[in-house]
Amino acid sequence: xxxxxxxxxxxxxxxxxxxxxxxxxxxxxxxxxxxxxxxxxxxxxxxxxxxxxxxxxxxxxxxxxxxxxxxxxxxxxxxxxxxxxxxxxxxxxxxxxxxxxxxxxxxxxxxxxxxxxxxxxxxxxxxxxxxxxxxxxxxxxxxxxxxxxxxxxxxxxxxxxxxxxxxxxxx
Amino acid sequence: xxxxxxxxxxxxxxxxxxxxxxxxxxxxxxxxxxxxxxxxxxxxxxxxxxxxxxxxxxxxxxxxxxxxxxxxxxxxxxxxxxxxxxxxxxxxxxxxxxxxxxxxxxxxxxxxxxxxxxxxxxxxxxxxxxxxxxxxxxxxxxxxxxxxxxxxxxxxxxxxxxxxxxxxxxxxxxxxxxxxxxxxxxxxxxxxxxxxxxxxxxxxxxxxxxxxxxxxxxxxxxxxxxxxxxxxxxxxxxxxxxxxxxxxxxxxxxxxxxxxxxxxxxxxxxxxxxxxxxxxxxxxxxxxxxxxxxxxxxxx
Numbered sequence: 001x002x003x004x005x006x007x008x009x010x011x012x013x014x015x016x017x018x019x020x021x022x023x024x025x026x027x028x029x030x031x032x033x034x035x036x037x038x039x040x041x042x043x044x045x046x047x048x049x050x051x052x053x054x055x056x057x058x059x060x061x062x063x064x065x066x067x068x069x070x071x072x073x074x075x076x077x078x079x080x081x082x083x084x085x086x087x088x089x090x091x092x093x094x095x096x097x098x099x100x101x102x103x104x105x106x107x108x109x110x111x112x113x114x115x116x117x118x119x120x121x122x123x124x125x126x127x128x129x130x131x132x133x134x135x136x137x138x139x140x141x142x143x144x145x146x147x148x149x150x151x152x153x154x155x156x157x158x159x160x161x162x163x164x165x166x167x168x169x170x171x
Numbered sequence: 172x173x174x175x176x177x178x179x180x181x182x183x184x185x186x187x188x189x190x191x192x193x194x195x196x197x198x199x200x201x202x203x204x205x206x207x208x209x210x211x212x213x214x215x216x217x218x219x220x221x222x223x224x225x226x227x228x229x230x231x232x233x234x235x236x237x238x239x240x241x242x243x244x245x246x247x248x249x250x251x252x253x254x255x256x257x258x259x260x261x262x263x264x265x266x267x268x269x270x271x272x273x274x275x276x277x278x279x280x281x282x283x284x285x286x287x288x289x290x291x292x293x294x295x296x297x298x299x300x301x302x303x304x305x306x307x308x309x310x311x312x313x314x315x316x317x318x319x320x321x322x323x324x325x326x327x328x329x330x331x332x333x334x335x336x337x338x339x340x341x342x343x344x345x346x347x348x349x350x351x352x353x354x355x356x357x358x359x360x361x362x363x364x365x366x367x368x369x370x371x372x373x374x375x376x377x378x379x380x381x382x383x384x385x386x387x388x389x390x391x392x393x394x395x396x397x398x399x400x401x402x403x404x405x406x407x408x409x410x411x412x413x414x415x416x417x418x419x420x421x422x423x424x425x426x427x428x429x430x431x432x433x434x435x436x437x438x439x440x441x442x443x444x445x446x447x448x449x450x451x452x453x454x455x456x457x458x459x460x461x462x463x464x465x466x467x468x469x470x471x
Contacts, residue, residue: 031229031232032312033229033308033309033310033311033312034229034230034232034233034236034308035233035236035308035311036233036236036237036307036308037308037309037311038306038308038309038311038318038437038438038440039309039311039437039438040316040358040382040383040433040436040437040438041316041381041382041383042310042311042312042313042314042381043311044311044312045312046312047312064193064196064197065193065194065196065197065200066193066196066197066199066200068197068200068201069197069200069201069203069204072204073204073207076218077221077222077224077225078225078229079310079312079313080222080310080313080315080317080353081310081313081315082208082211082212082215083207083208083210083211083217083218083221083222084203084204084205084206084207084208084209084210084211085204085208086204087200087203087204087207087208088201088204088205088207088208089204090204091197091198091200091201091204092201094197094200095194095197095198095201098193098194098197102190127313127314128314130208131313131314131315131360132314132360133212139380139381139382142314142381142382143314146312
């Protein structure tokens with residue numbers, strides 16, 4: 001983003017588009033539960049989270065540390081998890097990612113994928129632990145298909161977000 | 172990807188403070204999330220208004236998409252029906268003849284049943300259904316098992332009402348909005364259904380396991396009388412579900428009970444029927460007692 005802001009060549013893209021496109025795509029990802037997919041066990045990858053991670057890793061400078069909280073709250077409305085679960089877990093992920101960003105000198109694509117995978121596993125496991133805190137029937141094996149699907153989906157989402165980002169900053 | 176911009180603060184006190192402040196805001200967000208989580212543990216329905224708004228907002232999309240999905244499903248069936256139509260026709264004719272006889276027998280049984288019920292004064296006036304609708308979406312990405320139904324309080328739905336399909340019990344209404352309702356499925360980890368074995372009305376509890384199966388625990392602990400293939404139906408105790416709705420079939424025994432597969436697979440249920448609460452008066456009194464108990468507790 002800073003690069004495009006300082007560029008004097010050609011027209012500037014609208015500030016509204018630059019500012020609003022990332023959060024809107026994340027909210028649309030959270031709304032993926034509107035699809036008429038009715039399943040007996042969790043299988044749908046957490047699209048909101050994967051899109052957010054892709055944005056966060058592609059554009060580290062865009063996101064504030066606290067951005068996980070409001071976006072997580074919106075995700076909680078649609079996910080069916082207890083309210084506050086994603087708000088808490090996404091905030092933790094953002095704090096950790098910020099810390100990683102300050103430590104690391106540079107990252108490549110594979111490291112991005114690894115970080116996104118670890119973050120997704122953390123949020124999915126955390127989400128199940130939060131749900132099962134009350135019913136005491138922990139069955140982590142249920143999450144394996146969902147975790148695998150989410151990890152395999154990340155590169156595609158990252159490509160898509162890359163394309164959207166290109167359009168976002170293009171004049 | 173691109174190397175991150177160098178954001179090391181160096182020796183500037185101001186830059187260091189701003190980093191500190193941004194971390195503080197992030198941690199504040201996490202703490203707020205944790206607090207909200209605590210609130211929703213104490214009062215699980217506290218944020219239902221927000222969820223209802225969300226469900227209502229995305230319901231038009233879900234309804235349209237599920238209609239399209241239903242249409243393509245039908246088209247597939249209709250095309251395949253063209254093949255071997257002749258043999259099917261003959262088979263259906265035989266079936267029709269058979270059914271006619273069975274209907275006559277059933278009618279006779281029904282009359283006898285009504286006569287016996289009158290004798291026993293058991294004629295409870297429970298209307299069959301309040302509404303019929305499609306399950307339009309579910310929490311497919313969460314480990315909770317909650318589905319959204321395409322009708323809501325405008326059609327007379329209330330929390331607690333049982334939802335069933337021709338195959339068996341689907342769940343019960345958890346929260347209602349004007350045109351949508353959230354249904355807690357039988358297989359959700361927090362749904363406990365009082366059941367009985369169909370063959371000898373042995374009472375048990377069926378608790379969801381989150382993957383389309385239920386954990387069945389007999390009320391008489393010590394013996395484990397279940398065997399594969401046992402059919403479990405609702406027992407009617409508790410007053411929520413009317414007795415006799417099929418729930419699950421035992422697939423294997425465990426140390427203390429059994430694991431059963433839920434009969435009404437929500438993914439295949441085309442239409443769900445919402446029924447009234449079996450003994451609404453009892454449920455109301457239980458609710459009242461609970462409320463007065465809560466008042467007492469808070470008063471002391």
